[in-house]
Each structure stands twice: as structure tokens, then as C-alpha cells.
């Protein structure tokens with residue numbers, strides 16, 4: 358293995374080698390120290406010597422090959438983290454120390470390295486840290502070097518690990534080193550690697566977001582992505598299932614977390630997600646509070662993001678309605694009733710949005726007028742446009758006003774038998790197909 362106790366401190370060969378003038382000098386010196394019993398095993402306190410042959414990487418080994426179980430477990434873990442950047446162990450150790458400190462004050466909390474916690478069960482893959490709280494336990498895994506080069510291999514590796522943890526029935530929270538983050542908030546889009554998609558988590562705050570999004574989308578005619586001007590190229594409805602990505606960044610010993618909540622959209626390259634929240638940083642002390650899970654959120658900021666989301670939604674919806682409404686205003690003045698005046702939208706609550714949707718552009722008189730025109734089969738192009746538009750965006754209101762959509766569609770079919778003007782027909786066909 359790469360580590361040993363030396364002068365009462367844990368050292369690692371990666372850090373020790375650069376302290377010497379050359380590799381040869383390092384091997385020579387460390388070998389000598391080892392022969393004189395300067396290095397011991399951090400786990401069993403047996404003496405360690407340096408092995409540096411031509412084939413194997415230099416490593417510490419127990420004298421007479423009496424390797425202890427814990428060091429074997431650690432060696433396996435060393436192989437597992439070989440792909441990681443030097444930031445990996447820094448981030449892991451800061452998280453480990455912080456959680457361990459909490460463990461001192463919470464008697465039911467136990468924080469261990471993955472290779473320690475799963476030693477007796479001989480797990481082939483371990484999370485970096487295992488937290489046990491009462492009868493519950495979860496793992497924490499940190500991934501660095503998440504980038505396109507090797508994304509395919511990394512994807513395989515992540516899938517394999519996730520499958521393994523699932524088989525072992527262990528929930529694992531994933532942290533991703535944040536240099537890969539790519540977010541475009543004007544289009545509310547996050548660009549991701551496939552590996553990042555695999556590393557999304559589902560936490561209790563994500564479920565709260567699910568509720569909000571369902572509430573907003575169930576009560577409105579416009580899909581969420583349309584209101585927020587998000588390009589969903591597939592044209593398909595987004596599955597309203599919020600998940601989160603936790604990025605972690607280390608600058609020297611300072612660690613910051615940032616949380617991004619999103620709805621996954623394109624599941625092939627370019628991988629995209631609809632950015633639900635604009636992301637924010639969480640301090641270590643807030644992120645790592647252990648409740649049933651890690652808190653990983655700032656409750657106050659999260660509430661504020663939700664409020665912002667609601668008011669952005671209301672504002673965008675209002676702008677949309679305004680845009681659709683304007684072309685008809687001037688042509689509409691001679692019609693029976695005037696348009697309702699537009700209420701102020703700033704800081705609108707959800708309830709108000711829903712109420713406003715019920716007074717969309719036309720009053721009952723206009724809709725009745727349009728439907729009667731259709732029924733008689735002498736509807737003009739302009740009226741056909743309006744009726745199609747109205748039906749498309751206010752389906753549930755039609756029912757509310759006492760019509761069934763299918764009855765109106767039957768009227769459209771009948772009218773198609775009589776009306777020859779292609780400009781009118783095109784809208785009647787649209788109505789039929791709604």
C-alpha cells in the first residue's frame with residue numbers, strides 16, 4: 358500500500374517521493390528507513406518496508422509478508438481510487454473529519470472509511486465513507502476527473518458501482534468535483550456528461566420540488582418548459598421528476614458544495630437537463646448535517662428558490678398570455694364584451710395564477726359566438742383561428758362552460774363537409790385532432 362506511519366504521522370509515498378532529489382534517492386532512503394523499522398502499518402502497527410521492484414509500483418509491505426486484513430482492504434480501496442485526482446483524498450478527508458466531529462456529540466452516529474466499515478463483509482467496491490446512524494446507514498462517494506475523455510469508461514465504472522451498492526442495499530450520495538459544471542441560466546439548461554447524469558441524487562428537497570412543479574403544471578395549460586422558454590428538442594413532455602447534483606470544490610483545505618436541481622431531459626449526447634433551481638453554494642457545516650440523510654441543503658435558500666421559481670413562472674406565463682392576446686385586441690373591440698383588464702403580476706401567488714387562467718382572453722359570449730358559427734358551418738378564417746387557439750389552450754374551460762370537446766370536434770367534422778376554403782379547413786382539421 359501507499360501509506361505508512363512515520364514519526365507519528367501518516368505519510369503517503371506520493372507525498373514522500375517529491376521530497377527527495379530523485380526517484381532513486383527516494384527509494385534508497387525510504388528503503389533504509391524501513392529496514393531500520395521507521396515505518397509501521399497504520400492499522401496493525403507491524404513494521405513496514407519499501408518494495409520497489411522493476412514491475413510493481415513502489416509500495417509499503419508488512420515484514421515477512423504478514424499483511425493484516427485491514428491493510429488488504431485498504432489496498433483494494435487504493436486500486437479503486439487510482440483514477441481520482443489529488444483533490445479526491447483532500448475532499449474525502451475534510452468530509453470525513455467534519456462528520457467524525459459530529460459523531461463525537463451524537464452517540465448513535467458512526468462514521469467510518471468505506472474500507473473499514475465493510476472489512477468483515479469483504480465488499481469488492483466500497484464508498485469512500487460510510488455513515489451509520491442508529492439502524493440506518495448510507496455511503497458517500499466522491500468522483501473527480503469527470504470529463505469527456507474516458508466518459509464511456511467512467512460511465513461503465515459508475516454503473517458497476519451503483520449496481521453493486523444496490524445489491525448490497527446501500528444508499529450512496531455522490532459528489533462530483535465541480536470543474537465540469539456547465540450551466541446556461543438564460544435558457545435554464547444544464548449541459549452534462551453522461552456520467553454526471555448517473556450521479557444525480559434524489560433527496561427530500563427534490564421531492565418537495567416535485568410537488569411544486571406538479572402543482573404548477575397540473576393547473577395550467579402551458580407546459581412548464583414552454584413557460585420557461587426551455588428548448589426541449591425532442592418536443593416531448595418532460596418527466597417532472599426533480600433530481601440533484603452535488604458539486605464539491607476544494608481550494609486548499611476549504612471545501613464548498615453547490616447544489617443544482619434539475620429535470621433530466623436529453624438522455625443522449627448532448628446530455629441536457631432543465632435547470633429547476635439556479636444553484637447555490639452550501640457551507641460544509643450546513644451541507645453535512647446528518648439527519649436521516651445528509652442535509653445537503655440550506656432550507657432558507659431552498660424556500661427562496663421555490664418562491665423565485667413560482668414568481669418567475671407567473672411572470673413568464675403572464676408575458677406569454679400578453680403576447681398571444683395582443684394580435685386580437687384591435688379586431689375584437691366590436692365583439693359583445695370588452696377584454697378583462699390585465700391584473701398586475703408582480704409577486705403573484707400560485708392561487709392567483711390559477712384564478713387568472715380562468716379569465717383568459719375571451720368571455721363566454723365570444724366562445725358561444727364562435728361555437729355557434731362553427732355549428733352553422735359558416736365560420737370565417739379569423740374565427741376559426743381564434744376557436745382553435747382557445748380550444749388548444751383552454752380545454753378544461755370548455756367543459757366548464759358546458760361543452761364537451763368531442764361535441765365541438767364533431768361540429769368541426771360536419772363543417773369540413775361544407776366549407777371548401779383551405780385556410781379555414783386547416784384550422785378545423787386542427788380542432789378535430791386536438
Ligand SMILES: [Zn+2]
Pocket residue numbers: 398399400401402403419424425426428
Ligand atoms: Zn497491518
